[in-house]
Amino acid sequence: MKIAIAQLNYHIGHFKNNLKVMLEAIEQAKKESADLILFGELASCGYPPRDFLEFEDFIQKSNTTIDALCAASEDIAIVVGAPSVNPVPEGKDLYNSAYFLHEKEIKHVQHKCLLPTYDVFDEYRYFEPATAFKLVPFKGKKIALTICEDIWNIGNENPLYTTCPLDEYEKDQPDLILNLSASPFSFGHIDERREIVRANSVRYKIPLFYANHAGAQTELIFDGGSLVANSKGVIVDELKLFEEDIRYYDLETVEATTKDNIPRHDKMENIRKALVLGIRDYFAKLGLKKAILGLSGGIDSALVTVLAAQALGKENVKAVLMPSQFSSDHSITDSIELVNNLGIDHNIIEIQSIYDQFMGQLQALFEDRPFNVAEENLQSRSRGVLLMAISNKLGHILLNTSNKSELAVGYGTLYGDMCGGLSVIGDLYKTEVFELCRHLNKEGEVIPENIITKPPSAELRPNQKDSDSLPDYDILDSILFEYIENRKGPKEIIEMGHDAQLVERTLGLVNRNEFKRYQTAPVLRISTKAFGMGRRLPIVAKYLN
């Protein structure tokens, strides 16, 4: 049996596009004489469709896609993910299903059993879990259809679910597991995915074909890396990362393979590719081309500029330098060196006269109150207004340049430097920002060395340094990581050796600044716990603050 894995870039709600890319893949698979082609989870509508699933019209359009695919299934089996309607009134109205199409018929519809409802996932919001499991007979083999999470409940000390779908299938002796996935990138997830696929093929002693999506959907970056494992747990192949790919496998050859075939990956290079894909698909899928961003002379905006140029092309990125009286000389010279290195367009707009005008109009209200965060934010917000005005006038989309450390502790100005349509590095701690910049400079200096080595500063008051109000970033980031990624409490973090007062102050800052994060751009997710849809906290709470 010859099996095709189609790892495609879907677009949520764009049924026409999704059908087109799948029909093209089917055509190609037919030419290659494949017996079966495997697509990803909810491929008809894209993943995650979120509350669009509540619209009957949306489900009907998905059904129409399935009908069209069915019509193309005369001489090839098509396995594709789509929502299906729960025929009984009890329970949620939909299932998250795998359709097995062949001979122009829907041969079977298998529902997903394990519905991830944590972090960025909301599947039980929409779907009823499967309670029935039926193998599909095809060309003398019995096929177990599984959807993403269905294979992830094994091998955990603390399993999330009380059932394992493949345990249910096992009594009927399946010959083959197919898995339709939509599994987003986080930098450790590629290794986990290989190991879970391997663990399933070993436990059930049958080969497993796993098809992922490739492409970004707002904050989620689906990184491809689809997999084939044989019944001895050999990883026979891994499809490309971060791009579409279609590959063909002869089942006998798969079974005869004795050695893993897994490319080595570099963590920082994967993060770079993920962010570039995240930017590229945000623009491409919204029908946009050009980006604008404010270049401060600091490392965060420098990094975003490089990533934007890589994603969109240097001709599509405009940098705006907006110095004030508090800006250092090097903030301009370093920025100009960077834009010259990249060959991108830039403009310089002084904000002093705007700031003065605001202060003049506020004089009667401010009286002689001392300079404080109001004046600092006023500078940042004047820059935000300028960038948005250019964005509105020229049709460039503003990229946000906040990093995860500053988003965490609220070291940023709402409606100022927190403006932007997409947060590119909002899931990178400051220490990771440095690491990624070093990585980008490996093959020759792109980001001027001085941008990387000078002490970070917001330059909103005379001689300001981040270190005036924050601890060293390696200490801060380590506390934040324990709190945000590992959900450790103050006591546990202090027991790790951190200063008690600093820990309490830091966690208090994180919780008090939830209101700022609520109003910022979606953050490209590269970790297991990004700000945004995967981290949901009340604003009006009193816990650790």
Place this chain on the structure above:
Amino acid sequence: MKIAIAQLNYHIGHFKNNLKVMLEAIEQAKKESADLILFGELASCGYPPRDFLEFEDFIQKSNTTIDALCAASEDIAIVVGAPSVNPVPEGKDLYNSAYFLHEKEIKHVQHKCLLPTYDVFDEYRYFEPATAFKLVPFKGKKIALTICEDIWNIGNENPLYTTCPLDEYEKDQPDLILNLSASPFSFGHIDERREIVRANSVRYKIPLFYANHAGAQTELIFDGGSLVANSKGVIVDELKLFEEDIRYYDLETVEATTKDNIPRHDKMENIRKALVLGIRDYFAKLGLKKAILGLSGGIDSALVTVLAAQALGKENVKAVLMPSQFSSDHSITDSIELVNNLGIDHNIIEIQSIYDQFMGQLQALFEDRPFNVAEENLQSRSRGVLLMAISNKLGHILLNTSNKSELAVGYGTLYGDMCGGLSVIGDLYKTEVFELCRHLNKEGEVIPENIITKPPSAELRPNQKDSDSLPDYDILDSILFEYIENRKGPKEIIEMGHDAQLVERTLGLVNRNEFKRYQTAPVLRISTKAFGMGRRLPIVAKYLN
């Protein structure tokens, strides 16, 4: 048996406060010789605790609260909601539980079975559903403990769940149902709540005591209205709406009641009370006192000003008038009439010179491109910067004044009039804004009549009217309601008699403007489908747009 219902205002994560208010209620109940006191769902930690539940430290603090309540249970039974740890590794780590405390012991811990995971609810994100149901013997009665949603699966044509907890209890013949709730306000929900409580008491032929929370948690307004129904389905009592309340019931008297005792409520008055409570608790629970807002002369900001003054006191609200060259004379005169009616402080700041300064600095980039949305937004954003500067300098919190109709179609400026810490009327369609203003003026004119009757305008270009770019609000709102609240598709809405082109344009606008709503303030929820946490849509999608 004498039963106390304690309808309290909890504060999420504020364990000390929550324990204190419960202990005070217990003291009072003891004085009244109550046998049992009933609190709300997750009362130990407040509802919804959201991802704080993932912190072991948070759960430990909740457990400590339970221990302290247990110590107070020597001569009264205490029934209180709190998370409890799932003792087996399989499944989610927590249950959403009702603790039955008596004689200084935990007599029983009953878990919630039906876990709402839709709209604003995420319970399956955290909790494993109950599979065991055990009645609690107490003073010769067998008590069925249920938690909120547990009683809501009956009487629906399309039930969300495949089990009914009270059906499970029924075989053991319970004498009494207790329900611990955290059920947020929407304007139709008060009636639904009565009917579901009645339906349960009728179906199972036993009395039901239902305890809700009273108080707002960011966007969710818990409206109290706890209920007592007897075995014949008589609604014996309804506790106060929108405030704390403790009442006592003798079981025999409850059973002997033959007539409903339900106060009549007015929809608009309930919405007003809900919004006032929403503002008040946002400020009180964040430890804030003073609000600021921009007063445009239009109806939206006028309404928010009145509500803010009612919630915080007239001495705690500051209005800022920021006219431009496009502002009408009446925008100032009407606003001043309003602030005089309310007796609140106001300032006037002209934005023309700021706008000119921005335009001067942008001249080189804008060249002679025509006036467009960039210049319109620039005015709105200049106002946003001024308001935020005053907010930062004086410590007043900016209230957002966007309504649901404009949030829906993106008729607002991100980082401009969409600024603010809390969206007060973001869940009121424009037609409802008018209705609420009329209601507020019933006992005498508070909002000047001209503000209500003049044609709505953003006043961002000469002689601009909302009706230049939007249809009449009664038509627009009716299309939006079908799409947003009823999840109807374009075909169905057109079949209701709406213009096809207008419907398609409107739904396209709603979907294309998801990016703006993503970055706005939390919206006080008064309908069944508010923007924010209860409506989750992808930004980068291509569906109906």
